[in-house]
Every structure is written in structure tokens, then in C-alpha cells.
Amino acid sequence: MSALPLPPLLDHHCHGVLRTDPTAERFASFLTESDAPPAPGTTFFDTQAGFAVRRWCPPLLGLEPHCPPDAYLARRRELGAAETTRRLLAGSGIGGLLVDTGIPGDLLGPAELAAAAGPGTTAREILRLERLAEHTADRTDDTRAFLDGLAGAVEDGAGTAAGFKSVLAYRHGLDIDPAPPGPAEVRAAAGRWLAGRSPGGRLTDPVLLRHLLWSAVRTGRPLQLHTGFGDPDLTLHHCDPLLLTGFVRATAPTGCPLVLLHCYPYHRQAGYLAHAFPHVHLDMGLALTHTGARATAVLGEMLELAPFGKLLFSTDAYGLPELYVVGAELFRRGLRHVLGAWVAEGVWAAADAQRVAAMIAADNARRVYGPESFG
Amino acid sequence: MSALPLPPLLDHHCHGVLRTDPTAERFASFLTESDAPPAPGTTFFDTQAGFAVRRWCPPLLGLEPHCPPDAYLARRRELGAAETTRRLLAGSGIGGLLVDTGIPGDLLGPAELAAAAGPGTTAREILRLERLAEHTADRTDDTRAFLDGLAGAVEDGAGTAAGFKSVLAYRHGLDIDPAPPGPAEVRAAAGRWLAGRSPGGRLTDPVLLRHLLWSAVRTGRPLQLHTGFGDPDLTLHHCDPLLLTGFVRATAPTGCPLVLLHCYPYHRQAGYLAHAFPHVHLDMGLALTHTGARATAVLGEMLELAPFGKLLFSTDAYGLPELYVVGAELFRRGLRHVLGAWVAEGVWAAADAQRVAAMIAADNARRVYGPESFG
């Protein structure tokens, strides 16, 4: 069953990678969600993500698995950022990317990522709603012009992007009034926000955050929602996906696909929502990368309540091309181990296991986002 | 250790099954707690419960394990509902049933289930408190007559039924005032409810829900409480069994056994309550059926804090006799795997494993509900 065949993976949630070679310190900072230096006497390499990078990436750069961080970084510098990225992306076994372009910085964009990954790999954009609003606000402080501009940006995005993403979790927490705010309420909130906003100011107003969610839902394009763990900017118990239950109920009649990202340690709670509501889907990314050798166990927990047609592979890779490799390897390895054991014990049929593996690896993403999102 | 001997199982929480052969669509609807159609492009057969039915039931109807849904349903139609039910129940290895009769519909009752299961299988009733109140309200809208009638129904039920069940989780959520409401408060609430009630109206008034709980507790008969996941009618984070901590503390002096049903994904939290409070018990049903191939892992998590004398097997089967088979098989298989591994590693003695297995399979239920509940 180690030979469980898998198609090229479709990565429905990822980010750009650094254009230039990072220092050792900056490299290590991408191995954690922490925004602080490591504790005195420790290093971010001594984490599951750090060990996973050292296990899976060195061979793609011509080194032995588990080689020391210094040797790995030296080899990386020797090859240069472009060649390193090319080797790692091409070796990841990923055939399609949906790239959240909402993080600023000198990162490769979707087309560059696809080019680096090599022939046959496609890339499309996922639009981060809060950035869309902030970019619009950067161009005008007139309420009507802002709201018209935002509506146009969402409408345009629905035509060009594979879907939308919300970071409500970071900006407010998930415990929101589920109903769409009325036009007058939105105008008043926009007026207040624009009047008090400094250039580059972040959107945290709950009325406008809800307006963004509902604007996206009305387009019918899939809407990704950050839930569960992330950087210390969020408060984890305010990111339990169950706090979205009211929003899930309110959006059910629209049929707009909701994709719950990350979810850990609330992935069983997210699985329940995917079980109970037809339009809810469950992402497997990030949790696998940051749990490393434990990813197989965590992946098993994701295969409980969620129907098999609702589970979506992703890497949530960001900054380092290594995180594409690690996310893909841990996923393939975990899925083969878990499903393989069930086939070996006779509780699943081999043909079912292959079918489910293909669904989670690629078919579900193609169905949810549309084949054009990977074409 | 695959030969860990187990007595016939006592299923302390289950429901009736359909009297007539269901359509394919209706059959599939019993494989999920969702009340909506499957997501476009998916089927409820592609779930852990669906795969478990296809694994364990076909052989009892003369088919190969894992046979396709269509072939299975064709064979089911060929045999007819009565014969299918007879074969499945008789093959489940269950020797005693406590049947929650609170779900309406054309379902087999306790005596019919016992007859279908064959000689030696007994069945007794569990009374759903909210239905008791609603049935009483269907017969009178006079407050005093209603409260007297309800008191009589609970008293009668304590004499005839094996225990009571509350679906407070669905009607209000578990976060209630733990104290028993006073008589005046109950009268006022009953008056309000009866005055505003349409025929068949559901009871959601928190004062009356608490009155029901305390009326049942005062009888001393075991009280089952729905906690954890269920259909989308509930809000899962309002069903964390820990929200009952105040009620558990308040009822501790009565010694009335409380049985926390389902619990997933809060089964560890429920295990803590069973650990800390003598009168709290932990049900293993539903979570096993809906996690299928993962049931062994979930069952392991239930064997942590809860004392071994507090764990109770059930199937929570409803609608399909298949769910009796699946609930029983997954339980036996999981228990044998988990305990067998501990014996093989030398951390448990074989005699202890056998004793604990018999406790969970049957002895605990007999002690908690009384031997007369399975006689």
C-alpha cells in the first residue's frame, strides 16, 4: 500500500516564497508561527517543522537527509534562491497552486511559482478580502467611492481569481454576528473607518469584516476562512471554527463553498461542520507541516466526521519553497500510512482507498474551485 | 488477543429501525447526522459510516464485504425489510437493548426489535423527557393539569422504563442554571408555554427543561444526556459536556446516575467528569459509528480518565438495522485491538483486560440500569 497511487497534488492554499536567499535567522523564522525570537538556548530548527525540513529537503539539493542546518543553508546559498526554489518546487509533486497573494513582501507571485515548479504546474490567485478593502481605502477616503470600488474589486476578483480568503480570525475573532449588515450600517462603518484611518491602516471593524464575507459569498466563489492556530496576533480560542456556526447556517442557502483553513487543534470541530453542512469543507494544510512526524496522527483525526468529498490538501507554504516539499511529503506519507493500514486490516477496500486518496489529493479541489482554477 | 472473549453486548442507548424498505436516498440519509442533501458531486456513502456499513453488513446478507451500495440495496430489497432486519439484528451479537422511543416515525418498537434479534435478546424503554412533556401538553392546556400529568408520567416512567433521556442539548444547549427551579417558577413557565404553544410545539423553555431534568433525577433512575455532536439543529460548542459541570455538582448528593451520551469531540472532557464525580458515566456510542475505521483510535481516547466501571457500550443505532451491526462490530474490534495491544506489550494483565472488556460490554450497564433492565 506504500504504492497507493496519487495524482499530482492540487494545493488549494499557499503563498509566495522569498525571491532572495534568506539569512539563517530569517530562514528559521519561517519554521514557526511565532513572531518573536526563539527562547534563549533554543532554536526554531528544534521543532517538528524544522526536523521535517531537514528530513525531506536535503535530498532534493543533493545532500543527505537530516543534515545539519548549517550545511543545508550553505548548500542553499551555493545554489542560489532561484535554483533552490526550482529544485524544491519541481520535486514537490504539486501540479496546481491557488496562491493567497495577500501577504506583502518580496515574494514570487503565482505565475513565477508555476514557472519554477515546471511544465504542467498551474497557478491561480486567491484574493484576501481584507487586503482588497485596504487597497481600495488606500486610493480613496470617500465612503461612496470606497464602497463602489470595493464592490467592483470583489466582482472583478470573482471573475479572475479562484476564490476569496478572509482573515477575520486575526482581525476580530470568529465570533461575529452572522447576518449580513444592511447598507446603511455598512456606509456608517465605512465612513467611520475611512475618517480615522492612517495610510496602510488595517481593517478590524466587525461590520466591514462581515460586509466583506457576505460580498464574497454573494459571488458564489469558494470562500476560505482562517480558523485555528496561526501567529500570536490571534487568540486561539476565538478561532474555534464552531464560532462560525451561525455564519455557516446563514450562508447554507447560498450554496457558496466555505473552506475552513488549518483548524488545528479544532480540526474535529471543523470536521463536524463539514459533516453537518453541505457547503463546508475542511483544509488539511499547516497542521501537517507544523506537526511533522505527528502529521500522520493528525491527518487520521481529520478522517473522522468529514465526508471524504469535503477534505482538501494544501501546504499553506509561505516564504520558503521547503514548506511546499514538507507539506506535500507529510500529506502523501500520512495518507498512504492511514489508508494503507485500513486496507491491510481489511476494513477498507483497496479501490475505495485509491478513490478517496485521489479525491483528497486533487479531485475535491477541482470540483470545489472548478476545473478552470487548475487549467 | 483477537480472541478476547466478550459477552453478548448490552446496548444501553439505541432507537427503532424503519419498518419498511427505504429508498436509496433515504437509506443514505441515515448514514449522516446532516439533515440536508449531500454536497453536489458527493454521496453519504463516502463517509466513515458508509464505508463501515459496506464492510460489516454485506456478509450478513450473503454478499461480499465492501460491495457497492447499489448491489447492497438491491439485495436488501430482495430480502425485504423484515428479513433484513432479522438477519442484521441477529448477527449483531447484542443481547439487550434500551430503546429511546422519543423519535417519531414508523419505527419498530422495543418488543419488535427484541423479537427480530431473536431468542435471548431483551428490550426495555428509555423515556425522552421532552417528548413526555410535549405529549402531556398535547392532552391539556391547563397549567395545573399539565404539571400533574407530567409528574405522573415521570413517576409512571420510573416504574416501567429503564431510564430517562434529555435532549436539552438540542433544545437550549447545556449551559443552564444548575439549580432546580422552584414551583412558582415552574408554574409560570408552564403557563406561558401552554398559552403560546401550537399543537405539536417543541419544548424549548429553559425553566421547564430544568424542571424535567430534576423531575427525572428525583426518581433515581439513570438519566441520559445528549452531549457532543448530533444533527445541525444543535450548536456543537454549546454541547460540551463540561457545560453541565454545575448540574453535575448539584446532583451529586442524589447519587442519580448521569450518563453522558456521544460526547465527541468532547469525550475527554466527559471522561474527566466521569473521573471526578461518582455518579457520572460515559457512553461510547455514535462516536464509533460515525468515525468507522477511526473508531479504534477514538475508543482509545475514551479509555483515559474515565474509570473502567463508568464506560458503557451503545450503538445509538437509528433507522437502519445496519447501524446495530456497525456499532457493535466497531466496538468489539476497537476494544480487542486496544486492550489486546496493552496485554501484548505487558502493560495490562490478560485477566484484567478480560474483566474490563466484560465491564464495558455489559456488566457496567447491568449495574447502572439494574439487572431488571436487561431481564
Added chain:
Amino acid sequence: MSALPLPPLLDHHCHGVLRTDPTAERFASFLTESDAPPAPGTTFFDTQAGFAVRRWCPPLLGLEPHCPPDAYLARRRELGAAETTRRLLAGSGIGGLLVDTGIPGDLLGPAELAAAAGPGTTAREILRLERLAEHTADRTDDTRAFLDGLAGAVEDGAGTAAGFKSVLAYRHGLDIDPAPPGPAEVRAAAGRWLAGRSPGGRLTDPVLLRHLLWSAVRTGRPLQLHTGFGDPDLTLHHCDPLLLTGFVRATAPTGCPLVLLHCYPYHRQAGYLAHAFPHVHLDMGLALTHTGARATAVLGEMLELAPFGKLLFSTDAYGLPELYVVGAELFRRGLRHVLGAWVAEGVWAAADAQRVAAMIAADNARRVYGPESFG
């Protein structure tokens, strides 16, 4: 890999053990966090902790593993409390103890525990903040004298003890205002508390509890915080370590090490805090003892988000020297099993596994508490 070498363990959180031989009933009461008798028809020996004691302790007293409770207790009486304690502590493989002396009763103190464990074992004290306040209040009811005395006791403690411990979880729950209370607020709260206090009265005032936390944090000594399960005095969902997120953020600039004790069933949530904040650490004690044969699985879950330099072994042993043996055995066994499997599968390098094992077993405690705490 069963030969994964481990240094003598440093137990950063434990308690005294009984000076005299307990009755069977009292012995059993230490196998549970419950403060009530066992449920009718059950015994606390039929728990994971009970089975673990019967597995690991009899051989140290010259008996067969798994021997019946009666035989074990008879042998214990035959040897006497002192000799039993000596054999069990010496056999535990623990080389250093940090003893929380905040529980009253006729218990061995740190020096006596070290002497019983034999040459080479050291013991230092952990001061329980709430006891420090209560002891100070036992000597004066004058507000200024109380606050001066308390400040002096904390300052003295920082010089003599290895660290502090808070049981805020029991006294209030973890959901507190994270900011340090101002001097006037503290004076007013102290005045109120002292005026209303009976001799021996417990401290539950949230302002004073916060004052204690911040007094300890200002010393820079490690601060242990009870989180997760414990005796029924606490309400488990008020002990989710995530409720400390505000306090964690507020104390981050101080660098004072925070050590989250126990954590179960919220150990993944605690692991997130250790991942996100440099000064947060994760204890593995108690959860292992009370999950027994499941400790390996629970330990695996602790090895997910928490950086490897943030995990700390402890036994949380209390009352029975058996709990030192069980805590240490379950830890060594679990760690060897989990890390050994990763090495066998090739996902971790053997040298990394040895290094991480030594970190969790002893090196992290030495770094966090200072080498002088184990010297």
C-alpha cells in the same frame, strides 16, 4: 531504539509523600483526582493509574507485576512506609526534584524525599503563591503589614526556592484581567480580604491572585501555573490554558518563564502557547500518570506544536511514592516508543532523537530553572 539512552530524570513538579502507611481506602484515594468515594460497585484501582501502579511498582517491592491490590498493600505494610518509599524512589530513576510544598498534611519534605531517593538525588522547593499569602495573613490582619510581609516572602522565596506555583485555576479560573493591579487596588482588596477572613481562610480574591502572579513574575523565577484537569474543586473549561493568553502576552516582555502544568485535555492548546511565545513552557506530568497505558498516545500529542526546548518532564507525584515510579516509567516508555518509531521509520535521525530525549528528560529543566535548582 528501546535502548534510547536517558539521563536521570529531573522532575520539575512533584509533591511530598505520606510519612505513614495508608489504609487501603486512603491508598486508593491517591489514584484519582476525585475527592469522593468511588461509585458503588467500583474501585479506584480499576483506572489507568491503578493499573499502572500494579504494573510498575510490585517488582520494586519483590512482587510480580499486576499482582492484586490486596497482596500489594500487604507487602507494603510488611516493609513499612519508610522502606517502601526508599525502594520506590530509589527505583524511579529520578535524579532531581522540585517539590511544591503547598499541600498541607503529614508529608515528607524536599530533603527527606532526596534522602529517600538516595545519593545523587537533589531536591529544591517550589513555593505556592496562594499559601504564601495565606500564611502571611495568618500572622497579621493589618493591610500594610500583610502586603509588606507578602512582598518579603516572595522576595525571600525568589532567593531560596527554584520557582513559584499558582493555583489560580482552583481559586478563580484562568480567565483573569491580565494587567497587574495597581497599588491602591491591591491595598483595597487586601483590606477587604483580611477584614472578612476567618483563620485558615483561602484566598480567592481575583485582585490579590493577580497581585501574586505579578509579584512572582517580577522576580524572574519560573512561574508554574496549574491548567487543565485536577480535583473537582475546579471547573475544567475554566482551566483551558488559552484563557491565559492575555496574561501570556502581558508578561512576554519580562521574559519570566511560565510553565503550564498538566494541561490535559487542553495540551494541544498549551502546545500552541509554547509555540507562539518564547517564555511559555509545557509540562507533561499528571496527564501521563492518569492515562496510564494511554500515556504514550498522550505524550505523542504533546510533541506537536511545542518546540522541543519547551517540554518538561514531571511526575506530579503526591502522597504515594508509587506515583514517582509510575510517572517516570510512563514517561520513559512513552518517549522511547514515540521517538523510537520515528527513528525506525527514518523520519527522525537517531542523534536528534537522543538529543531531544535528553532535553525533555533533564536539559530543559536545568536551563529553565537554572543548574543551581538541581545542584
